[in-house]
Amino acid sequence: MILGNVLNIETFVDLGLDPGSANTLMCIKDQGIVVNEPTIVAVESESGQLLAFGHEALNMHQKMHPGIQTIMPVTNGIIGDYENTQKLFRELLHNVKPRILFGIHRLVVSIPLSITEVGKRAFFDMAEHLGAKEAWLVLEPIAAAIGAGLNPFEPVANLIVNLGAGTTQIAVISLGGIVSGESLSVSGNQINNAIIENLREQNNLAISEYAAEHIKRNIAATDRADRESRLTVKGFNLLTGFPDTQEISTAVLREIITTPLQEIVTAIKKCIEVLADKPDVAVDILERGIYLTGGGALLSGIDKKIQSETGLAVTICEEPQTTVGKGLCTILENFEHYRPVLLDNNKKHKQ
Numbered sequence: 001m002i003l004g005n006v007l008n009i010e011t012f013v014d015l016g017l018d019p020g021s022a023n024t025l026m027c028i029k030d031q032g033i034v035v036n037e038p039t040i041v042a043v044e045s046e047s048g049q050l051l052a053f054g055h056e057a058l059n060m061h062q063k064m065h066p067g068i069q070t071i072m073p074v075t076n077g078i079i080g081d082y083e084n085t086q087k088l089f090r091e092l093l094h095n096v097k098p099r100i101l102f103g104i105h106r107l108v109v110s111i112p113l114s115i116t117e118v119g120k121r122a123f124f125d126m127a128e129h130l131g132a133k134e135a136w137l138v139l140e141p142i143a144a145a146i147g148a149g150l151n152p153f154e155p156v157a158n159l160i161v162n163l164g165a166g167t168t169q170i171a172v173i174s175l176g177g178i179v180s181g182e183s184l185s186v187s188g189n190q191i192n193n194a195i196i197e198n199l200r201e202q203n204n205l206a207i208s209e210y211a212a213e214h215i216k217r218n219i220a221a222t223d224r225a226d227r228e229s230r231l232t233v234k235g236f237n238l239l240t241g242f243p244d245t246q247e248i249s250t251a252v253l254r255e256i257i258t259t260p261l262q263e264i265v266t267a268i269k270k271c272i273e274v275l276a277d278k279p280d281v282a283v284d285i286l287e288r289g290i291y292l293t294g295g296g297a298l299l300s301g302i303d304k305k306i307q308s309e310t311g312l313a314v315t316i317c318e319e320p321q322t323t324v325g326k327g328l329c330t331i332l333e334n335f336e337h338y339r340p341v342l343l344d345n346n347k348k349h350k351q
């Protein structure tokens with residue numbers, strides 16, 4: 001409830017949290033996405049004191065001196081560093097506008113398919129530390145399906161592929177559950193790593209994560225989506241021991257990212273192949289195709305690549321990096337309707 005437009009303060013809110021390996025999104029019921037920041041903090045190495053978070057910390061990444069450390073506390077969609085995740089979420093919440101006066105009533109967090117019971121417990125503990133009265137979890141592909149405007153309860157199967165930074169989540173969803181699913185630890189980060197490793201080995205050029213990200217955003221997954229050209233790549237020449245600039249053809253760079261992309265395509269195919277004993281589900285997928293969500297769906301030509309390898313139509317969802325966040329908003333706004341797809345911590349919720 002808004003306390004006052006003049007004060008611009010909320011009392012208790014229902015909050016959605018999409019804690020990605022690269023980006024954290026938060027949404028508030030009836031207000032949409034209110035936070036979209038990189039999942040990173042910068043801390044003082046000795047004391048661990050927080051110096052910066054989100055975009056500001058990302059700008060410091062890989063440019064620090066030994067006195068400063070940057071940490072990406074969420075790994076593959078699960079909490080890797082509890083203390084720094086908590087610091088980050090607290091700061092992000094503190095910056096939410098309109099200000100939250102008393103705290104969180106209901107918190108819904110998206111989690112990857114591969115999460116363990118310990119991983120779920122970490123999110124429930126985090127919710128308690130953040131002062132949430134109720135905590136709920138939802139599998140990321142289900143939140144993505146809802147965000148894409150699909151009805152997860154329908155007796156019709158939908159194939160969702162969420163291409164994040166740390167994981168690729170592939171799921172066939174029908175009747176509110178996962179018919180066939182796979183959580184692959186090959187996604188945007190692994191494509192960047194392939195670029196970094198190949199240029200180091202083949203060109204003796206050491207480049208930053210930032211440079212690899214820039215390259216990836218300027219090449220395509222298939223030659224049919226790419227206009228052949230050359231990219232200027234700056235880095236450190238390991239032979240001369242000096243900074244260096246090299247012109248590298250997009251065809252060569254595209255070849256470098258083929259291996260991780262092929263692993264993603266193979267995993268999608270496997271998820272479809274296990275449907276041999278469920279022909280009706282397979283027919284639904286044939287008719288409806290594949291829905292791509294997550295920031296990785298923005299890789300130029302990835303739809304064409306998956307389409308040519310699977311023979312299925314591929315739809316890239318609008319603003320795919322926010323599809324899960326949009327799904328969380330929809331869940332908060334229709335909580336009782338979506339409750340069957342949510343997991344709680346089996347504790348009695350505080351009144």
Ligand SMILES: Nc1ncnc2c1ncn2[C@@H]1O[C@H](COP(=O)(O)OP(=O)(O)OP(=O)(O)O)[C@@H](O)[C@H]1O
Binds near residue numbers: 023187295297298
């Ligand atoms: N234009 C683009 N071309 C290619 N890749 C892109 C583009 N824009 C963003 N990405 C990639 O999208 C990924 C981030 O997507 P997203 O924010 O959905 O991931 P995340 O939710 O943080 O990760 P995860 O779900 O794995 O925990 C990064 O790997 C980034 O490189």
